[in-house]
Amino acid sequence: MFTQKNKGKGLFLGVAFTLLMMSTVQANDLSLSAFLYMIPTTFTHTAIKTNTTVFGGYGCFGFGTSTFEASYDHIIGTQSQSLVQENYLGIYTLYTPSTHYKIGVASIHPQSQGESGTVGILGIGYDNYTDTGYKAWSAGTDIFGSQYTLSTGSLSVLQASPFTTLYLASPWNVGWFELTGKVNLEGLSDGRSCNNEEIDLKYNWDAFSVGAHYYLGQSIYGTYNGGFVVNNTNDSVTDGFGLSGTYNTPWGVTLQVTYQMQNLQPYDTFSKAYIPETSSFSKMGILVSAHF
Numbered sequence: 001m002f003t004q005k006n007k008g009k010g011l012f013l014g015v016a017f018t019l020l021m022m023s024t025v026q027a028n029d030l031s032l033s034a035f036l037y038m039i040p041t042t043f044t045h046t047a048i049k050t051n052t053t054v055f056g057g058y059g060c061f062g063f064g065t066s067t068f069e070a071s072y073d074h075i076i077g078t079q080s081q082s083l084v085q086e087n088y089l090g091i092y093t094l095y096t097p098s099t100h101y102k103i104g105v106a107s108i109h110p111q112s113q114g115e116s117g118t119v120g121i122l123g124i125g126y127d128n129y130t131d132t133g134y135k136a137w138s139a140g141t142d143i144f145g146s147q148y149t150l151s152t153g154s155l156s157v158l159q160a161s162p163f164t165t166l167y168l169a170s171p172w173n174v175g176w177f178e179l180t181g182k183v184n185l186e187g188l189s190d191g192r193s194c195n196n197e198e199i200d201l202k203y204n205w206d207a208f209s210v211g212a213h214y215y216l217g218q219s220i221y222g223t224y225n226g227g228f229v230v231n232n233t234n235d236s237v238t239d240g241f242g243l244s245g246t247y248n249t250p251w252g253v254t255l256q257v258t259y260q261m262q263n264l265q266p267y268d269t270f271s272k273a274y275i276p277e278t279s280s281f282s283k284m285g286i287l288v289s290a291h292f
Helices: none
Strands: 011-021 023-027 030-043 052-063 066-077 083-095 099-110 116-129 135-150 153-169 176-188 193-205 208-217 236-248 253-265 279-290
Touching: 193 236
Parallel strands: 011 279
Antiparallel strands: 011 030, 023 030, 030 052, 052 066, 066 083, 083 099, 099 116, 116 135, 135 153, 153 176, 176 193, 193 208, 208 236, 236 253, 253 279
16 A cells, blocks of 8 residues: 655645455465555645545465565545546565565556656565574565656656564563664665664564554655555655554454654645745554454
8 A cells, every 4th residue: 555745834634544344265375365445634734735535455365485465546636536646566475484585566656746656676584583483583675666757857766675673572471572673775866865764663462562663864755664655756754753553353353553743844846846844744544454
């Protein structure tokens, strides 16, 4: 699923009440899962934004040691009901006992906001296990190569996102922690470069998990979450934080609440300049998934 961080002049408030209708079919080494989602997004304190709603779907097909993921986003203006943007994504992943390799592509087709483009995705990851079979740490990197079509020509973006995750037992011997650090290094064909860091801490126990996420640095035309989140604008996204909580019910329904806030320096496409005032955007999500 893509999230477009558009140009804003004040507070961006996105409230996503997402109902995911998920079905899962398994037969021997074959697995299939899919869900649908709807995300209404509301902008406040800005004169150049319109409210939007995302209608989308995600599917994952697995066979043996391979998986194929695909998603589609259909974004419309909430009031006008006209098409704002369409996003397509496909990722193939091959798994071995301790490593995985992935390749994919994302295609972005805006109608009124953002830049059209294509994102190529490559990734590799390694998992290290203890003698007792528990995961001790993971490491890897994602490489994103983006090509955007601008009114003044084309723009290429190359991004490397190495990451490391530690799995730690809790001091009270209940549950475990996951501590992830990631660096996103971006280079643009117009000579600009920027980098930002992400730190994620999650605590899991029984059917519950809570997490905190911190963002630091600067990102322009950045790609996140393994390719599922793309900023296809010239906006400068900076520091912020996120929170999440998840509960897996005993009857096969998962409930999740997320919150994200980041600072933003919007780019005005009419004046061809960044708006001096520092803005921010926040997004709250409520997710309900059912497994059949």
